Amino acid sequence: MSTLLCLRACLVLPLILIALGACSTQTELRTAAQQEQFAREAASQGDWERAMRSYAAAAENAELGHGDFAWQARLHHQAGRAASGACRYDAAEFHFRQAIALAKKGEYSSALSYKALIDQYERQGKATQALAVRNELGGPQSGALGAFADRESLPVGKPCGTPP
Template identity: 80%
Template sequence: MSTLPPIRSCLVLPFILMALNACSTQIELRTAAEQEQFAREAASRGDWAQAMRSYAAAADNVELGQGDLAWRARLHHQAGRTASGACRYDAAEFHFREAIALAKHSTQSSALSYKALIDLYDRQGKATQALAVRNELGWHQAQALGAFADLESLPVGKPCGVPR
């Protein structure tokens, strides 16, 4: 009895598994791109809650698909912005912090996410937390954030706490 067929199948199986993994990776990344587009559309309608969910799902799919860290950082930043518009300050803080952490490990700047986090705390009247984030940055970098003032601000929808 020959052992050649079982050995041959053992050699082929890893290649089949790698091909399947590559397909699933591409599906995750394609799904993430579609979810990002859905999020943009929801944000353009002012549907902040749906946009936040879509951006967060897109970030999860980029992670599952082992996508670019800068892309994940941008998606978390956008999820934070839309969470702020949806009055979900806890979620906004989480997403901005994720964006900052991911940006530090990629080539992307974390300045906009730092600015958004500081603005989020200022909007809530949390001066101590805003100051802590400024101190985390350092004086020179915190002063440089003023250059981003006109570039991006947090979305403003209905005032938070107002019944819909």
């Protein structure tokens, strides 16, 4: 009889663990969606620092919840835009690069994130880095970036380098 009980426990335990994992995944995805909404609200108010933190947290939760690559890429892209508006260029570069990598992983277009990274380098006067990113993108695709010129630009907050 005890062998049968042990066998049942061995069969039931993995099912319980799978169910708990699924609940955890759904919680992470719901949290990511809420954080994305908080980030949108902060961005609409021009609070780029708070928007950056919320988008970054949403991206982290989307990754933990195994959200699709397109959503994760979009969250990182938006975190990069917000970081740029907050004059946090190191964070912006990180998030744009993450967005590019996730878009490639999911076989989606990464052109907007490439354009944002190039624009950021150009705003900072880093022509060499901007050219390197254009070269990384490749010839024909690099020429197509102009099509995105009116679609999206980096946010303009307070001038960087000035006290609040």
